[in-house]
Amino acid sequence: MxxxxxxxxxxxxxxxxxxxxxxxxxxxxxxxxxxxxxxxxxxxxxxxGHLNEELEEKVAKGEVLPVQLIRDRYGxxxxxxxxxxxxxxxxxxxxxxxxxxxxxxxxxxxxxxxxxxxxxxxxxxxxxxxxxxxxxxxxxxxxxxxxxxxxxxxxxxxxQPHKHSRRLPAGIRPKAPAKGAATRAAASTPGYLPKDILLAYHADGLGVSGEQQTIGIVIDTPPLDSDMAAFWTRCGIAVDPGRMELVNVNQSELPPPSGEETLDAQWASGIAPGAKVRIYATGSLRFSDIDAALDRILLDIANDPGLRQASMSMGLGESYMAPGEIKTEHAKFLRLAAAGVNMFVSSGDAGASPDDTGHGAGGPLQTEYEASDPCVVGVGGTSLKIAHGGRVSETAWPGSGGGKSKYFARPTWQLANGVEPGNSRLVPDVSLAADPNHGGIVILHGQEIVYGGTSWSAPAWAGFCALMNAARAAAAKPALPFLNPLLYEKQGAPCFRDITRGSNGAYDAAGGFDMVTGLGVPNIQQLIARLP
Structure with missing residues (x-):
């Protein structure tokens, strides 16, 4: 035998x-x-041989390789x-x-x-x-x-991984912004609009809107065209259906929209209204289908040089993962990072101890994969309050996933000053608004709803990346490489606002890097000015 x-x-x-x-x-x-x-x-x-290790070293150094070279040498x-x-x-x-x-x-x-x-x-x-x-x-x-x-x-x-959005339950109203908030219009739903988030993170007035950029979104299905048009109208953004592209990754029947896909697409497009948004619809959240979507992004970048940012708003606690699944997806994230695609992944909405559903905090102390992969930018959550005159107060959101990976060793770029010593990859890398009680407006099936969760944070960060890449193109600078090595070099003011209050159950927000909000929240104007 x-x-x-x-x-x-x-x-x-x-x-x-x-x-x-x-x-x-x-x-x-x-x-x-x-x-x-x-x-x-x-x-x-x-x-x-050691070709994967060689590619890891190149990514950690910020090198960007042609897709054909990645295929020929590392395939x-x-x-x-x-x-x-x-x-x-x-x-x-x-x-x-x-x-x-x-x-x-x-x-x-x-x-x-x-x-x-x-x-x-x-x-x-x-x-x-x-x-x-x-x-x-x-x-x-x-x-x-x-x-x-x-x-x-x-x-x-x-x-399967679980989606990371949090919809404010019916009957609970989000807290209205303080009287006189700079960008709030009188509306039926007191949730934030993209212009509020742009203002809060110094991404307004940049002179770019994501032109010539494409934002990839990996999810099971696309949003409704009518919901996208209604959202753009609500936000004062020109309605342009041509901005939305659909890739049916597996040529399968796609499920109806349920909210996550709509949140991702509306907020990525709202933050970077000049960018295209390409939905990589997998049909399901099975890991094999997600793998196919990641392969397709790598295929598409050869013909779309603006496809340099993407987001995923899902994850599963590492203790519920098979190691082989993680090895498989890590190899794909590694190749995307080597090609210069920054993947922003939500860190989770159940704090430091997510259970196998991703919604409860009854599991072991753990991070969620895919945010724990060292070749993605893990995005945690904060509770953002916009005050009179545009001033911002911000604390850690208790649901923000974070902690120490049990699968991945500490990357060299995460050995920066202010990061606690140790051998494990730490999550998240950065953070952004996620609290549904101070959430963002989403239009789903024609209804205006307030959403939060780190599923809100990740696509917004992808939109910010599109703005940064558009600004770099306007300044005749190359597109950004894998961001994490650069972001950790820029830790602290003026590029990041440190979040020093709040907890996700096991870890506290504190001065410097922490396992609730990472490096903190960005100042996009300063990042554009200071990233090499």
Whole structure:
């Protein structure tokens, strides 16, 4: 019998018994009727040698590489991926997708064939009221085709990241700004508008609006065109449907808008009204679908040099992640950072101890992934109050995710003065307004609603990045590289306003860097002036 390579880190193994697990999942045996259910499985591949480490060093130094060089030098040769593709085809998988650099393959087969080919036991897992067919144990591949395979994903679709928005409940009114707030118009909903946030973070009067820039948003579905038009009208922004672009990443049926996608698109476009907003709609929040979206961004940047900023407003506590999933996505974030794409990721809305739903604080002390990846900009949350005359008071928002990563070592750029000593990657890097009690206006299904959460912070930061890149282009300067090394060099005034009050449950906001608000909140005018 051929030898096989076991991928222990590609799943979180479950006990053999059926019933309710301590984690709250309900597990039952698969019945024959589920054998014909289609499953999508992803295979992540790694180049030979120390090429990933070499690429990590270049990103940490702020180097930006051509996409073609990233593919040619840091991809996987055709000869190394072809045996896997041939084997999958021989085992009745349909090849859905192959990354341009050969670092990932997506394939689909019926559940019975998946179980047989990968030698996994499939079970039915109910999570959040939805039942999935998932692998109970670790998959394997014949050694002859497994040499460059890093991980096998998609086998536990019941584990997915959660969206980080917080909608103010019906019956609770946001606190109105102080009398005489500089930009507040009399309105039915006393939430903030983009012009309020631009003023609060010194991003007004820049003379640019994000021209020639594209903001990518990774989410499951797009917002309604009518809601976008209504939001722009409400904010005094010219209505231009051509600013919105949709990429249906997996050519799948997309779910209806539920709020997160609308918050992301409206606020990214509101902060940078001259930029295009491209929705990378994945159809679901399964990690394999998110992976495909990240690959597509890397593909698109070759033809869209303005695609230098993107946002993701989702995450899952690191203790609920399979290590192989993290390795797979980290390799994609690394390539995006090397290409000069800054990905802004919300740090979470359940403080320092998020549970597996992302909404409660009953989990272990942990950070959430994807914000903990060292190749993204993790964005935490504050409670922003706009006072008379435009002055701003700001404290840490208790829901702001943050802490120490258990997977990633401390990056060299996070060894700056004021960052506590240690060996772990710390989250978040920066912060922005997130408190739904002092939230931002969103128009969803024609209704004006107030939203908050770090899902508000991340796309707003992506909009700020588009403004900074537009200003750099106007000054004949190159687009920004991966931002984190530069931001930590600019810690403190005048580029950042330090947030020194508040807590996320385990960590306190304090002078200098902290694990609630990171470096603090930005002064965009100063960042434009002082970033090299």
């Amino acid at each position: 051929p030898l096989r390579k076991l991928f222990h880190d590609s799943v979180i193994e479950m006990p053999a018994q059926s019933g309710l697990l301590p984690s709250g999942l309900h597990v039952n045996a698969v019945t024959p009727e589920h054998d014909d259910e289609l499953m999508t499985v992803s295979f992540s591949l790694s180049p030979d 996987v040769p055709d000869a190394q991926i072809q045996p896997l593709i041939d084997w999958l085809t021989a085992n009745h998988f349909d090849i859905l997708y192959k990354a341009p650099d050969n670092t990932s393959v997506q394939a689909r087969a019926i559940a019975g064939n998946v179980a047989k080919a990968l030698e996994v036991e499939l079970v039915r897992v109910t999570s959040d009221g939805i039942t999935y067919t998932s692998a109970r144990n670790a998959p394997s591949l014949p050694e002859a085709v497994a040499a460059n395979v890093r991980a096998i994903g998609g086998l536990q679709p019941h584990r």
